[in-house]
Amino acid sequence: MDNFQRLLLQRRSIRKFREEPLTSDETRLILEAALLSPSSKNRHSWEFIAVEDKGMLVRLSQCKPHSATFIADASLAVVVLGNPLESDPWIEDASIAAINMQLQAEELGIGSCWVQVRNRSYTDTVSSGEYINDLLEIPMPLEVLCMIAFGRKEKERTPASLDDLHWEKVHIEKYKMM
Numbered sequence: 001m002d003n004f005q006r007l008l009l010q011r012r013s014i015r016k017f018r019e020e021p022l023t024s025d026e027t028r029l030i031l032e033a034a035l036l037s038p039s040s041k042n043r044h045s046w047e048f049i050a051v052e053d054k055g056m057l058v059r060l061s062q063c064k065p066h067s068a069t070f071i072a073d074a075s076l077a078v079v080v081l082g083n084p085l086e087s088d089p090w091i092e093d094a095s096i097a098a099i100n101m102q103l104q105a106e107e108l109g110i111g112s113c114w115v116q117v118r119n120r121s122y123t124d125t126v127s128s129g130e131y132i133n134d135l136l137e138i139p140m141p142l143e144v145l146c147m148i149a150f151g152r153k154e155k156e157r158t159p160a161s162l163d164d165l166h167w168e169k170v171h172i173e174k175y176k177m178m
């Protein structure tokens with residue numbers, strides 16, 4: 001348990017990566033973490049696309065005007081898809097799989113960052129999801145929730161601290177206004 005909390009503290013979003021690729025074992029462990037995730041009614045409403053091709057990573061990094069550029073320098077991006085027709089809580093299913101991949105990556109010392117796609121725009125008329133569907137030939141009715149960028153950390157970040165926890169967000173027995 002102590003080790004798990006250390007992992008939670010250590011995981012920070014990493015947006016600067018070294019060029020050294022991940023090993024195939026590391027990539028497999030990350031994808032296994034996704035596939036081991038719990039899902040509503042055990043329906044496994046998610047699917048994943050692992051992208052390592054440099055040219056495709058650059059194009060994915062352009063899926064929205066801000067906050068995705070670093071995908072171009074990642075070694076791996078996992079595009080996290082959900083099937084709304086398969087499961088009403090597809091967003092929850094896909095989110096759990098996404099964070100499990102990030103935690104597995106951290107356990108391997110690999111940096112990662114979530115890139116939000118759902119409800120984001122490529123242009124005024126094209127959503128980020130539509131742009132990615134087109135690039136990766138994703139069929140209906142699958143939807144892109146997010147992409148997780150992975151790579152070797154350029155440098156370590158300061159871990160989170162238990163001293164900075166937002167305990168005011170926790171209410172005991174009933175909701176209390178602060």
Ligand SMILES: Cc1cc2nc3c(=O)[nH]c(=O)nc-3n(C[C@H](O)[C@H](O)[C@H](O)COP(=O)(O)O)c2cc1C
Nearest residue numbers: 011012013014015066067068113114115116117160
């Ligand atoms: C749902 C969600 C969406 C996020 N979207 C982005 C994003 O599009 N681009 C980005 O650079 N970081 C994104 N992040 C990373 C957050 O900015 C980051 O987790 C937060 O600032 C806390 O920092 P930490 O991960 O280092 O603890 C996202 C995180 C979550 C959970």
